[in-house]
Amino acid sequence: MIKIENLTINYEDQCVLDNVSTTFPKGQITTIIGPNGCGKSTLIKAIAGLFDNGKSQIKIDGKPRSEYQRKEFSRKVSFLMQFSAAPIGMTVRELVTFGRQPYKQKFKNFTTEDYKVINWAMRKTSTDKFEDKLVSQLSGGEKQRVFLALALAQKTEVIILDEPTNHLDIKYQHELLQLIQELNLEEKITIICVLHDVNQAYRYSDKVVVMKSGKIIASGTPEQCLTKDIMHQVYDVNCMIEKIGNHHNVCVI
Amino acid sequence: MRNKQVIAYLVVITLLIITSLVAITVGGSTIGATEIIDLLTNSEDVSNTSKIIIFEIRIPRIIGAITVGATLAVSGTLIKAVMKNPLADTGLLGIQSGASLCAMIVILIAPQFMPMLPLFAFGGGISAYLMLSVLAYKDGIQPLRLVLAGVAVNSLFGAFIGIITIYNSEELQNALTWLNGSLASITVTDAKILVIYGTIALIIAMFTIPKCNLLALDDMTIINLGENLTRTRMILASVSVLLSAISVSIVGVIGFVGLIIPHIARMIIGTNHKYMMPFSMILGSLFVLLADTMQVIVFSPVEMPVGIIISLIGAPFFLYLLRKEKI
């Protein structure tokens, strides 16, 4: 479980996170939503340790982020940030292999165990079919799956994703989110995910954190958080919550 | 390694051997293949002068060319990996100017430290690199900003070199030869310094291959893998600077080797540094040795600095690359 207590982060004299406290339960999919500039990306970047300050306010399994060694943390939490540029001339397999970097002993080669994990990660994400292709030649959806395979190869308990569905066609968006859900259910991986689409958040999350202007407005189950009132308060739109088939949908009026 | 890569390796190694054999038979004197064959078959018939020419002039020069080419090419490979920029080169970015400034000061002020020249040059190169980092890093490195910062650093150190040359204008002639990069005055001692420092630095460089590959990933992914990005960059850049400093301190500034050789190596071998870096090293040796041997064949007995020949070949090729590829 990841627990955040009274986290405040200032960036270039602006308060981006204002006294934020929340938890990300183990084995669940937690989605952070909110309008642009609400601080949702900053929040997960803070967990990933990309900021120097605020590290002691974040506790992962009871241990402050600041006390984690780099490698130790990368065996526990992996993150996939937006716009991961495809490295030039690297094949899918080569890229996924980097996922074992945190386990690698200095001046030693990868073990058979490492290769097993790499194969497993590629199989799970169905990227093994094009493992010898260059990453730069893949489509957006395929690319995201390759980077997810890389995160999987790290064998972490937690995977943090920053708007993984960005720039994807709607078919691939759902394919990817279904894959993430599958991984969560089958491999018991804790997922922390920033999403732009409220309906996707409703559909795939166990817990939702709603943010605005660096503050948490609401957190809890999708049903608790994604209400008409909160939607109005956060996005300044009027909407209805409709049930279509098995899923609830937020419809803007 | 794939078949194509094996063939590429065999071709460059063969060419390097052939060029070395040609290089040993040409020079400012008439000593050629016959004397070499005599030397191998019946060494008593060969005059001492011929022996000196072969063993103490030509061979040190060949070894010098090979080491200089190897260090510059690997240095270029490393700095490109650190900067994530195919335009990056220690010559272009002013790192070599920094190194040569320090080397120049040592030569003029404290000539007793000559054997440690590579280390002083390294100090100058590192300060140029640090300046470059401060100037070019701002939310990551933008290629344009990097190149512009390189221009600034280069001209700054160039200005200092200018001041020193003016104050020692009597030595101007010689300073210019040195700045152009010349293999003409390589002595046995120089060759020894080059080989000792060069081999150590090249071995260190080979240990950095996994890190070079890692740096091909974007910064976020690298941090995600638990890597200390700043430290890794600094280590790789230092090795790169050390490699060019070794070459600069003995033969002066030679541009384009670090710029184009890793580029060609990547086009032939691919991006994996495990195969690309050693290939780049051999290709660099071949290029410098070939340029110097061509220089001897064409211009001898006049000594044309090899740096000029390399620029003569390198600059048009670089322009061709600029047009052909999206750099």
Add this chain to the structure above:
Amino acid sequence: MKRILLIITLCLVALTGCTSSMNASTVKFGDDLVFVKSGDTYIIDLENSTELVKSKREEVLQTLVDEETLGDVVGLTTTTANIFYQMGIMPVGAPESPSLNMEIASQQYALEETGAIDKSRVLNVGSALAPNVEAIIELNPQLALYSSAMPKADYVANLEAGGVNVSSIGQSDYIDMFVLLDVVNELTNFENSQSTELMNSMVESLKSTLEIIENADAEEKTVAILLVTEGSINVNNDATVLGQVSKALGMKNVFADSENAELNKEQLLTLNPDYIIYYSHGMGTEAVSNFEAELTSDTSIYRELDAVKNGQAFQVASEDFVFSSSVDFNIIEVIKFLAEKFYA
């Protein structure tokens, strides 16, 4: 004016032509120069000297014009000012330099101090590299001279624009020195004792040098002339000062037709000259001692050279002269030094 000069010259040519039967008072040095005694003073025997000497002389004559001009000359180069002083002609302006003759320096004044031009003293024209152009224009000399061994500097155009007659004066080889003396003697009607005595002593010195050469064996020896600077060694061909002196002394320069470029060591080893002479200019003492250490080392690539084995590799330097890129009257000492080294 020019016509008169021409007539005088022609008369002189005719005069020397009459007495040109090689008598005991004739001195021939090198391929070009022949001297003959006219009255108490040696003059250049134009009849028997080469075209090169004649054209050089003609050029100097045209530059220096007459005695009046000679008394109103600015030496833009330190060595130029020095050689005029040595000929008994005090320049009206000279650069500030530690190598400027002490006597000239003691007469020097700066325009900023005195505020007025004083042609009886020597104007300090500032650095030789970038002289005070305005002060020289204000001085308004009849002639400003710089050494022909120096490239024509940018400031010359500014001086000319200010109405100053600027010219280069031959200081590129030993012939230039004799030609200059000869012209000065003529222009001063041989009444300038300092320049006539200088000429006589220099020709006498050549005479004794020639005796040394005559007494030596006839075999032609080879020499390599090297300019040693930090980290690089350049060769000197026959067109250089030492190249010409060596040639006049009967030596064969192994790099006679080379470029004056960086030494190709292999070439030196195969050419294997009998003598290796080297020099450095400016602050090259460190370079010279490094080169000497390399020459004498057991592991040196030069160890098989005859000149090194026989101890015939030496620096062109002595207490009597400083060798610099612009030739001055010290060249006679250089000639004497080399003749003794080559033939002793």
